[in-house]
Amino acid sequence: MTTKFTKRLVFFLFAACSSVVVANNDTPRCRDLQASTQCREWKWFGECKKNPAYMNEHCAKTCGICEADALEIQLQSKCTNAFHSCQEWADNGKCHGIWTSKKGGFDINAAYIVEFCPKACNVCDIHLDERDMSLNLGLPQEAPGMEDDRxxxxxxxxxxxxxxxxxxNLENKQLREACKMAHPKCARFSLATDCEDFADHEIIKYGCAAACMTCENLEKENNGIAKAEAFWSKALREYEEKQQQSFTMKET
Incomplete structure:
Protein backbone atom coordinates (compact mmCIF):
# COMPACT_ATOMS: atom_id res chain seq x y z
CA MET A 1 0.00 0.00 0.00
CA THR A 2 2.78 2.35 0.94
CA THR A 3 4.64 1.58 -2.27
CA LYS A 4 1.56 2.22 -4.42
CA PHE A 5 0.81 5.47 -2.55
CA THR A 6 4.42 6.62 -2.95
CA LYS A 7 4.42 5.88 -6.67
CA ARG A 8 1.12 7.70 -7.11
CA LEU A 9 2.40 10.71 -5.14
CA VAL A 10 5.55 10.85 -7.24
CA PHE A 11 3.45 10.71 -10.41
CA PHE A 12 1.23 13.62 -9.34
CA LEU A 13 4.23 15.66 -8.24
CA PHE A 14 5.91 15.03 -11.59
CA ALA A 15 2.75 15.99 -13.49
CA ALA A 16 2.34 19.15 -11.44
CA CYS A 17 5.97 20.15 -11.99
CA SER A 18 5.64 19.48 -15.71
CA SER A 19 2.58 21.71 -15.98
CA VAL A 20 4.41 24.50 -14.19
CA VAL A 21 7.29 24.27 -16.65
CA VAL A 22 4.92 24.39 -19.58
CA ALA A 23 3.11 27.34 -18.06
CA ASN A 24 6.39 29.14 -17.43
CA ASN A 25 7.56 28.51 -20.99
CA ASP A 26 4.22 29.59 -22.49
CA THR A 27 4.49 33.35 -22.88
CA PRO A 28 1.06 34.97 -22.39
CA ARG A 29 -0.28 36.66 -25.48
CA CYS A 30 -0.09 40.44 -25.47
CA ARG A 31 -3.60 41.66 -26.16
CA ASP A 32 -6.28 44.18 -25.32
CA LEU A 33 -9.33 43.00 -23.40
CA GLN A 34 -11.34 45.86 -24.86
CA ALA A 35 -11.85 46.29 -28.61
CA SER A 36 -8.56 47.48 -30.09
CA THR A 37 -10.16 50.50 -31.77
CA GLN A 38 -11.64 51.59 -28.46
CA CYS A 39 -8.26 51.19 -26.76
CA ARG A 40 -6.59 53.20 -29.52
CA GLU A 41 -9.11 56.00 -29.05
CA TRP A 42 -8.58 56.06 -25.29
CA LYS A 43 -4.82 56.14 -25.80
CA TRP A 44 -5.21 59.00 -28.28
CA PHE A 45 -7.08 60.96 -25.63
CA GLY A 46 -4.34 60.28 -23.08
CA GLU A 47 -6.12 57.68 -20.98
CA CYS A 48 -3.05 55.42 -20.72
CA LYS A 49 -1.50 58.09 -18.51
CA LYS A 50 -4.66 59.54 -16.97
CA ASN A 51 -6.21 56.20 -15.98
CA PRO A 52 -3.35 53.66 -15.84
CA ALA A 53 -5.01 51.20 -13.45
CA TYR A 54 -7.85 50.47 -15.85
CA MET A 55 -5.93 50.93 -19.09
CA ASN A 56 -2.99 48.71 -18.13
CA GLU A 57 -5.41 45.87 -17.49
CA HIS A 58 -7.84 46.33 -20.36
CA CYS A 59 -5.61 47.89 -23.04
CA ALA A 60 -2.18 46.43 -22.22
CA LYS A 61 -1.09 46.04 -25.85
CA THR A 62 -2.20 49.49 -26.95
CA CYS A 63 -0.64 51.20 -23.93
CA GLY A 64 2.65 49.35 -24.47
CA ILE A 65 2.53 47.42 -21.19
CA CYS A 66 3.47 44.24 -23.05
CA GLU A 67 5.10 43.55 -26.39
CA ALA A 68 2.87 42.54 -29.29
CA ASP A 69 4.04 39.72 -31.57
CA ALA A 70 5.39 40.39 -35.06
CA LEU A 71 2.11 39.53 -36.81
CA GLU A 72 0.09 41.96 -34.71
CA ILE A 73 2.67 44.70 -35.25
CA GLN A 74 2.43 44.08 -39.00
CA LEU A 75 -1.38 44.27 -38.87
CA GLN A 76 -1.22 47.49 -36.87
CA SER A 77 1.07 49.07 -39.47
CA LYS A 78 -1.42 48.49 -42.30
CA CYS A 79 -3.08 51.61 -43.62
CA THR A 80 -6.77 51.05 -42.92
CA ASN A 81 -9.80 52.96 -41.73
CA ALA A 82 -10.96 52.31 -38.17
CA PHE A 83 -14.53 53.52 -38.66
CA HIS A 84 -17.24 53.13 -41.28
CA SER A 85 -17.71 56.91 -41.21
CA CYS A 86 -14.10 57.60 -42.27
CA GLN A 87 -14.87 58.13 -45.94
CA GLU A 88 -17.75 60.45 -45.10
CA TRP A 89 -15.47 62.50 -42.85
CA ALA A 90 -12.86 62.67 -45.61
CA ASP A 91 -15.42 63.71 -48.21
CA ASN A 92 -16.53 66.50 -45.88
CA GLY A 93 -12.98 67.86 -45.59
CA LYS A 94 -12.37 66.69 -42.03
CA CYS A 95 -8.89 65.31 -42.81
CA HIS A 96 -7.29 68.74 -42.76
CA GLY A 97 -7.75 72.27 -41.54
CA ILE A 98 -8.00 73.77 -38.08
CA TRP A 99 -11.29 72.73 -36.47
CA THR A 100 -12.58 70.95 -33.38
CA SER A 101 -15.68 68.93 -32.64
CA LYS A 102 -17.05 66.68 -29.90
CA LYS A 103 -17.14 62.89 -29.99
CA GLY A 104 -18.22 61.01 -26.89
CA GLY A 105 -17.22 63.85 -24.60
CA PHE A 106 -13.78 64.20 -26.19
CA ASP A 107 -12.51 66.91 -28.52
CA ILE A 108 -11.53 65.67 -31.97
CA ASN A 109 -9.81 67.45 -34.84
CA ALA A 110 -8.15 66.76 -38.18
CA ALA A 111 -5.26 64.96 -36.47
CA TYR A 112 -7.72 62.50 -34.94
CA ILE A 113 -9.28 61.84 -38.35
CA VAL A 114 -5.87 61.18 -39.91
CA GLU A 115 -4.92 58.83 -37.05
CA PHE A 116 -8.01 56.67 -37.43
CA CYS A 117 -8.79 57.19 -41.13
CA PRO A 118 -5.41 57.26 -42.94
CA LYS A 119 -6.72 55.43 -45.99
CA ALA A 120 -9.70 57.74 -46.46
CA CYS A 121 -7.45 60.75 -45.88
CA ASN A 122 -4.99 59.46 -48.51
CA VAL A 123 -1.93 59.82 -46.26
CA CYS A 124 -0.71 56.21 -46.36
CA ASP A 125 2.36 57.17 -48.42
CA ILE A 126 3.18 60.32 -46.41
CA HIS A 127 5.84 59.55 -43.78
CA LEU A 128 7.52 62.92 -43.07
CA ASP A 129 10.95 61.50 -43.83
CA GLU A 130 13.20 60.97 -46.84
CA ARG A 131 10.64 58.63 -48.43
CA ASP A 132 8.46 61.66 -49.13
CA MET A 133 10.88 62.83 -51.82
CA SER A 134 9.05 60.40 -54.12
CA LEU A 135 5.89 62.50 -53.74
CA ASN A 136 7.52 65.16 -55.95
CA LEU A 137 6.18 67.94 -53.73
CA GLY A 138 9.49 69.21 -52.39
CA LEU A 139 11.49 68.48 -49.26
CA PRO A 140 10.26 66.12 -46.52
CA GLN A 141 8.38 68.20 -43.99
CA GLU A 142 9.23 68.47 -40.31
CA ALA A 143 8.55 70.45 -37.15
CA PRO A 144 10.20 70.53 -33.72
CA GLY A 145 8.81 67.83 -31.44
CA MET A 146 6.71 66.07 -34.07
CA GLU A 147 8.18 62.66 -33.16
CA ASP A 148 6.62 62.90 -29.70
CA ASP A 149 3.49 64.81 -30.69
CA ARG A 150 1.10 62.64 -32.69
CA ASN A 169 -4.94 70.63 -59.92
CA LEU A 170 -2.76 73.46 -61.21
CA GLU A 171 -3.35 73.77 -64.95
CA ASN A 172 0.07 75.17 -65.85
CA LYS A 173 2.50 72.24 -66.08
CA GLN A 174 5.55 74.48 -65.65
CA LEU A 175 3.97 75.93 -62.53
CA ARG A 176 3.26 72.46 -61.14
CA GLU A 177 6.92 71.54 -61.52
CA ALA A 178 8.24 74.80 -60.08
CA CYS A 179 5.88 75.28 -57.13
CA LYS A 180 7.38 73.13 -54.35
CA MET A 181 7.82 72.97 -50.61
CA ALA A 182 11.47 74.00 -50.86
CA HIS A 183 11.86 74.46 -47.11
CA PRO A 184 11.44 71.59 -44.59
CA LYS A 185 9.08 73.67 -42.44
CA CYS A 186 6.72 74.93 -45.15
CA ALA A 187 3.84 72.81 -43.86
CA ARG A 188 4.46 74.02 -40.32
CA PHE A 189 4.53 77.64 -41.52
CA SER A 190 1.18 77.18 -43.26
CA LEU A 191 -0.42 75.65 -40.16
CA ALA A 192 0.47 78.86 -38.34
CA THR A 193 -0.12 82.31 -39.81
CA ASP A 194 3.30 82.68 -41.43
CA CYS A 195 1.93 82.52 -44.97
CA GLU A 196 -0.03 85.69 -44.28
CA ASP A 197 2.31 87.40 -41.82
CA PHE A 198 5.44 86.97 -43.96
CA ALA A 199 3.89 86.82 -47.41
CA ASP A 200 6.68 88.91 -48.97
CA HIS A 201 9.55 86.91 -47.48
CA GLU A 202 11.36 84.95 -50.19
CA ILE A 203 11.01 81.65 -48.30
CA ILE A 204 7.25 82.04 -48.12
CA LYS A 205 6.88 83.63 -51.54
CA TYR A 206 9.09 81.30 -53.58
CA GLY A 207 10.03 78.42 -51.30
CA CYS A 208 6.68 77.65 -49.69
CA ALA A 209 4.16 78.76 -52.29
CA ALA A 210 2.84 75.19 -52.54
CA ALA A 211 2.14 74.92 -48.82
CA CYS A 212 0.75 78.46 -48.70
CA MET A 213 -1.30 77.66 -51.82
CA THR A 214 -0.15 80.80 -53.60
CA CYS A 215 1.42 79.18 -56.66
CA GLU A 216 -0.83 81.20 -58.97
CA ASN A 217 0.86 84.38 -57.71
CA LEU A 218 4.11 83.19 -59.28
CA GLU A 219 2.48 83.41 -62.72
CA LYS A 220 1.42 86.99 -62.07
CA GLU A 221 4.87 88.13 -60.96
CA ASN A 222 7.58 88.92 -63.49
CA ASN A 223 9.96 85.90 -63.48
CA GLY A 224 8.04 84.48 -60.51
CA ILE A 225 8.14 80.90 -61.78
CA ALA A 226 11.84 81.18 -62.62
CA LYS A 227 12.59 82.46 -59.12
CA ALA A 228 10.67 79.53 -57.58
CA GLU A 229 12.56 77.10 -59.83
CA ALA A 230 15.88 78.59 -58.72
CA PHE A 231 14.83 78.43 -55.08
CA TRP A 232 13.89 74.76 -55.44
CA SER A 233 17.08 73.84 -57.33
CA LYS A 234 19.20 75.34 -54.55
CA ALA A 235 17.16 73.63 -51.83
CA LEU A 236 17.35 70.27 -53.60
CA ARG A 237 21.10 70.55 -54.10
CA GLU A 238 21.65 71.36 -50.42
CA TYR A 239 19.38 68.49 -49.37
CA GLU A 240 21.23 65.97 -51.54
CA GLU A 241 24.60 67.20 -50.26
CA LYS A 242 23.41 66.81 -46.69
CA GLN A 243 22.12 63.30 -47.41
CA GLN A 244 25.44 62.36 -48.99
CA GLN A 245 27.37 63.68 -45.98
CA SER A 246 25.13 61.71 -43.65
CA PHE A 247 25.66 58.55 -45.71
CA THR A 248 29.43 59.06 -45.71
CA MET A 249 29.50 59.48 -41.94
CA LYS A 250 27.55 56.23 -41.51
CA GLU A 251 29.98 54.43 -43.78
CA THR A 252 32.98 55.57 -41.74
Missing part, protein backbone atom coordinates in the same frame (compact mmCIF):
# COMPACT_ATOMS: atom_id res chain seq x y z
CA UNK A 151 -1.33 65.53 -33.13
CA UNK A 152 1.30 67.70 -34.79
CA UNK A 153 2.65 64.74 -36.76
CA UNK A 154 -0.75 64.01 -38.29
CA UNK A 155 -1.56 67.66 -38.93
CA UNK A 156 1.65 67.86 -40.97
CA UNK A 157 0.74 64.70 -42.91
CA UNK A 158 -2.69 66.17 -43.60
CA UNK A 159 -1.15 69.40 -44.83
CA UNK A 160 1.17 67.53 -47.21
CA UNK A 161 -1.83 65.68 -48.65
CA UNK A 162 -3.70 68.97 -48.98
CA UNK A 163 -0.72 70.41 -50.87
CA UNK A 164 -0.60 67.36 -53.14
CA UNK A 165 -4.25 67.82 -54.07
CA UNK A 166 -3.75 71.55 -54.66
CA UNK A 167 -0.63 71.23 -56.83
CA UNK A 168 -2.05 68.38 -58.90
Missing amino acids: HLFHLLRAKVQEVRHYVS
Whole structure:
Protein backbone atom coordinates (compact mmCIF):
# COMPACT_ATOMS: atom_id res chain seq x y z
CA MET A 1 0.00 0.00 0.00
CA THR A 2 2.78 2.35 0.94
CA THR A 3 4.64 1.58 -2.27
CA LYS A 4 1.56 2.22 -4.42
CA PHE A 5 0.81 5.47 -2.55
CA THR A 6 4.42 6.62 -2.95
CA LYS A 7 4.42 5.88 -6.67
CA ARG A 8 1.12 7.70 -7.11
CA LEU A 9 2.40 10.71 -5.14
CA VAL A 10 5.55 10.85 -7.24
CA PHE A 11 3.45 10.71 -10.41
CA PHE A 12 1.23 13.62 -9.34
CA LEU A 13 4.23 15.66 -8.24
CA PHE A 14 5.91 15.03 -11.59
CA ALA A 15 2.75 15.99 -13.49
CA ALA A 16 2.34 19.15 -11.44
CA CYS A 17 5.97 20.15 -11.99
CA SER A 18 5.64 19.48 -15.71
CA SER A 19 2.58 21.71 -15.98
CA VAL A 20 4.41 24.50 -14.19
CA VAL A 21 7.29 24.27 -16.65
CA VAL A 22 4.92 24.39 -19.58
CA ALA A 23 3.11 27.34 -18.06
CA ASN A 24 6.39 29.14 -17.43
CA ASN A 25 7.56 28.51 -20.99
CA ASP A 26 4.22 29.59 -22.49
CA THR A 27 4.49 33.35 -22.88
CA PRO A 28 1.06 34.97 -22.39
CA ARG A 29 -0.28 36.66 -25.48
CA CYS A 30 -0.09 40.44 -25.47
CA ARG A 31 -3.60 41.66 -26.16
CA ASP A 32 -6.28 44.18 -25.32
CA LEU A 33 -9.33 43.00 -23.40
CA GLN A 34 -11.34 45.86 -24.86
CA ALA A 35 -11.85 46.29 -28.61
CA SER A 36 -8.56 47.48 -30.09
CA THR A 37 -10.16 50.50 -31.77
CA GLN A 38 -11.64 51.59 -28.46
CA CYS A 39 -8.26 51.19 -26.76
CA ARG A 40 -6.59 53.20 -29.52
CA GLU A 41 -9.11 56.00 -29.05
CA TRP A 42 -8.58 56.06 -25.29
CA LYS A 43 -4.82 56.14 -25.80
CA TRP A 44 -5.21 59.00 -28.28
CA PHE A 45 -7.08 60.96 -25.63
CA GLY A 46 -4.34 60.28 -23.08
CA GLU A 47 -6.12 57.68 -20.98
CA CYS A 48 -3.05 55.42 -20.72
CA LYS A 49 -1.50 58.09 -18.51
CA LYS A 50 -4.66 59.54 -16.97
CA ASN A 51 -6.21 56.20 -15.98
CA PRO A 52 -3.35 53.66 -15.84
CA ALA A 53 -5.01 51.20 -13.45
CA TYR A 54 -7.85 50.47 -15.85
CA MET A 55 -5.93 50.93 -19.09
CA ASN A 56 -2.99 48.71 -18.13
CA GLU A 57 -5.41 45.87 -17.49
CA HIS A 58 -7.84 46.33 -20.36
CA CYS A 59 -5.61 47.89 -23.04
CA ALA A 60 -2.18 46.43 -22.22
CA LYS A 61 -1.09 46.04 -25.85
CA THR A 62 -2.20 49.49 -26.95
CA CYS A 63 -0.64 51.20 -23.93
CA GLY A 64 2.65 49.35 -24.47
CA ILE A 65 2.53 47.42 -21.19
CA CYS A 66 3.47 44.24 -23.05
CA GLU A 67 5.10 43.55 -26.39
CA ALA A 68 2.87 42.54 -29.29
CA ASP A 69 4.04 39.72 -31.57
CA ALA A 70 5.39 40.39 -35.06
CA LEU A 71 2.11 39.53 -36.81
CA GLU A 72 0.09 41.96 -34.71
CA ILE A 73 2.67 44.70 -35.25
CA GLN A 74 2.43 44.08 -39.00
CA LEU A 75 -1.38 44.27 -38.87
CA GLN A 76 -1.22 47.49 -36.87
CA SER A 77 1.07 49.07 -39.47
CA LYS A 78 -1.42 48.49 -42.30
CA CYS A 79 -3.08 51.61 -43.62
CA THR A 80 -6.77 51.05 -42.92
CA ASN A 81 -9.80 52.96 -41.73
CA ALA A 82 -10.96 52.31 -38.17
CA PHE A 83 -14.53 53.52 -38.66
CA HIS A 84 -17.24 53.13 -41.28
CA SER A 85 -17.71 56.91 -41.21
CA CYS A 86 -14.10 57.60 -42.27
CA GLN A 87 -14.87 58.13 -45.94
CA GLU A 88 -17.75 60.45 -45.10
CA TRP A 89 -15.47 62.50 -42.85
CA ALA A 90 -12.86 62.67 -45.61
CA ASP A 91 -15.42 63.71 -48.21
CA ASN A 92 -16.53 66.50 -45.88
CA GLY A 93 -12.98 67.86 -45.59
CA LYS A 94 -12.37 66.69 -42.03
CA CYS A 95 -8.89 65.31 -42.81
CA HIS A 96 -7.29 68.74 -42.76
CA GLY A 97 -7.75 72.27 -41.54
CA ILE A 98 -8.00 73.77 -38.08
CA TRP A 99 -11.29 72.73 -36.47
CA THR A 100 -12.58 70.95 -33.38
CA SER A 101 -15.68 68.93 -32.64
CA LYS A 102 -17.05 66.68 -29.90
CA LYS A 103 -17.14 62.89 -29.99
CA GLY A 104 -18.22 61.01 -26.89
CA GLY A 105 -17.22 63.85 -24.60
CA PHE A 106 -13.78 64.20 -26.19
CA ASP A 107 -12.51 66.91 -28.52
CA ILE A 108 -11.53 65.67 -31.97
CA ASN A 109 -9.81 67.45 -34.84
CA ALA A 110 -8.15 66.76 -38.18
CA ALA A 111 -5.26 64.96 -36.47
CA TYR A 112 -7.72 62.50 -34.94
CA ILE A 113 -9.28 61.84 -38.35
CA VAL A 114 -5.87 61.18 -39.91
CA GLU A 115 -4.92 58.83 -37.05
CA PHE A 116 -8.01 56.67 -37.43
CA CYS A 117 -8.79 57.19 -41.13
CA PRO A 118 -5.41 57.26 -42.94
CA LYS A 119 -6.72 55.43 -45.99
CA ALA A 120 -9.70 57.74 -46.46
CA CYS A 121 -7.45 60.75 -45.88
CA ASN A 122 -4.99 59.46 -48.51
CA VAL A 123 -1.93 59.82 -46.26
CA CYS A 124 -0.71 56.21 -46.36
CA ASP A 125 2.36 57.17 -48.42
CA ILE A 126 3.18 60.32 -46.41
CA HIS A 127 5.84 59.55 -43.78
CA LEU A 128 7.52 62.92 -43.07
CA ASP A 129 10.95 61.50 -43.83
CA GLU A 130 13.20 60.97 -46.84
CA ARG A 131 10.64 58.63 -48.43
CA ASP A 132 8.46 61.66 -49.13
CA MET A 133 10.88 62.83 -51.82
CA SER A 134 9.05 60.40 -54.12
CA LEU A 135 5.89 62.50 -53.74
CA ASN A 136 7.52 65.16 -55.95
CA LEU A 137 6.18 67.94 -53.73
CA GLY A 138 9.49 69.21 -52.39
CA LEU A 139 11.49 68.48 -49.26
CA PRO A 140 10.26 66.12 -46.52
CA GLN A 141 8.38 68.20 -43.99
CA GLU A 142 9.23 68.47 -40.31
CA ALA A 143 8.55 70.45 -37.15
CA PRO A 144 10.20 70.53 -33.72
CA GLY A 145 8.81 67.83 -31.44
CA MET A 146 6.71 66.07 -34.07
CA GLU A 147 8.18 62.66 -33.16
CA ASP A 148 6.62 62.90 -29.70
CA ASP A 149 3.49 64.81 -30.69
CA ARG A 150 1.10 62.64 -32.69
CA HIS A 151 -1.33 65.53 -33.13
CA LEU A 152 1.30 67.70 -34.79
CA PHE A 153 2.65 64.74 -36.76
CA HIS A 154 -0.75 64.01 -38.29
CA LEU A 155 -1.56 67.66 -38.93
CA LEU A 156 1.65 67.86 -40.97
CA ARG A 157 0.74 64.70 -42.91
CA ALA A 158 -2.69 66.17 -43.60
CA LYS A 159 -1.15 69.40 -44.83
CA VAL A 160 1.17 67.53 -47.21
CA GLN A 161 -1.83 65.68 -48.65
CA GLU A 162 -3.70 68.97 -48.98
CA VAL A 163 -0.72 70.41 -50.87
CA ARG A 164 -0.60 67.36 -53.14
CA HIS A 165 -4.25 67.82 -54.07
CA TYR A 166 -3.75 71.55 -54.66
CA VAL A 167 -0.63 71.23 -56.83
CA SER A 168 -2.05 68.38 -58.90
CA ASN A 169 -4.94 70.63 -59.92
CA LEU A 170 -2.76 73.46 -61.21
CA GLU A 171 -3.35 73.77 -64.95
CA ASN A 172 0.07 75.17 -65.85
CA LYS A 173 2.50 72.24 -66.08
CA GLN A 174 5.55 74.48 -65.65
CA LEU A 175 3.97 75.93 -62.53
CA ARG A 176 3.26 72.46 -61.14
CA GLU A 177 6.92 71.54 -61.52
CA ALA A 178 8.24 74.80 -60.08
CA CYS A 179 5.88 75.28 -57.13
CA LYS A 180 7.38 73.13 -54.35
CA MET A 181 7.82 72.97 -50.61
CA ALA A 182 11.47 74.00 -50.86
CA HIS A 183 11.86 74.46 -47.11
CA PRO A 184 11.44 71.59 -44.59
CA LYS A 185 9.08 73.67 -42.44
CA CYS A 186 6.72 74.93 -45.15
CA ALA A 187 3.84 72.81 -43.86
CA ARG A 188 4.46 74.02 -40.32
CA PHE A 189 4.53 77.64 -41.52
CA SER A 190 1.18 77.18 -43.26
CA LEU A 191 -0.42 75.65 -40.16
CA ALA A 192 0.47 78.86 -38.34
CA THR A 193 -0.12 82.31 -39.81
CA ASP A 194 3.30 82.68 -41.43
CA CYS A 195 1.93 82.52 -44.97
CA GLU A 196 -0.03 85.69 -44.28
CA ASP A 197 2.31 87.40 -41.82
CA PHE A 198 5.44 86.97 -43.96
CA ALA A 199 3.89 86.82 -47.41
CA ASP A 200 6.68 88.91 -48.97
CA HIS A 201 9.55 86.91 -47.48
CA GLU A 202 11.36 84.95 -50.19
CA ILE A 203 11.01 81.65 -48.30
CA ILE A 204 7.25 82.04 -48.12
CA LYS A 205 6.88 83.63 -51.54
CA TYR A 206 9.09 81.30 -53.58
CA GLY A 207 10.03 78.42 -51.30
CA CYS A 208 6.68 77.65 -49.69
CA ALA A 209 4.16 78.76 -52.29
CA ALA A 210 2.84 75.19 -52.54
CA ALA A 211 2.14 74.92 -48.82
CA CYS A 212 0.75 78.46 -48.70
CA MET A 213 -1.30 77.66 -51.82
CA THR A 214 -0.15 80.80 -53.60
CA CYS A 215 1.42 79.18 -56.66
CA GLU A 216 -0.83 81.20 -58.97
CA ASN A 217 0.86 84.38 -57.71
CA LEU A 218 4.11 83.19 -59.28
CA GLU A 219 2.48 83.41 -62.72
CA LYS A 220 1.42 86.99 -62.07
CA GLU A 221 4.87 88.13 -60.96
CA ASN A 222 7.58 88.92 -63.49
CA ASN A 223 9.96 85.90 -63.48
CA GLY A 224 8.04 84.48 -60.51
CA ILE A 225 8.14 80.90 -61.78
CA ALA A 226 11.84 81.18 -62.62
CA LYS A 227 12.59 82.46 -59.12
CA ALA A 228 10.67 79.53 -57.58
CA GLU A 229 12.56 77.10 -59.83
CA ALA A 230 15.88 78.59 -58.72
CA PHE A 231 14.83 78.43 -55.08
CA TRP A 232 13.89 74.76 -55.44
CA SER A 233 17.08 73.84 -57.33
CA LYS A 234 19.20 75.34 -54.55
CA ALA A 235 17.16 73.63 -51.83
CA LEU A 236 17.35 70.27 -53.60
CA ARG A 237 21.10 70.55 -54.10
CA GLU A 238 21.65 71.36 -50.42
CA TYR A 239 19.38 68.49 -49.37
CA GLU A 240 21.23 65.97 -51.54
CA GLU A 241 24.60 67.20 -50.26
CA LYS A 242 23.41 66.81 -46.69
CA GLN A 243 22.12 63.30 -47.41
CA GLN A 244 25.44 62.36 -48.99
CA GLN A 245 27.37 63.68 -45.98
CA SER A 246 25.13 61.71 -43.65
CA PHE A 247 25.66 58.55 -45.71
CA THR A 248 29.43 59.06 -45.71
CA MET A 249 29.50 59.48 -41.94
CA LYS A 250 27.55 56.23 -41.51
CA GLU A 251 29.98 54.43 -43.78
CA THR A 252 32.98 55.57 -41.74
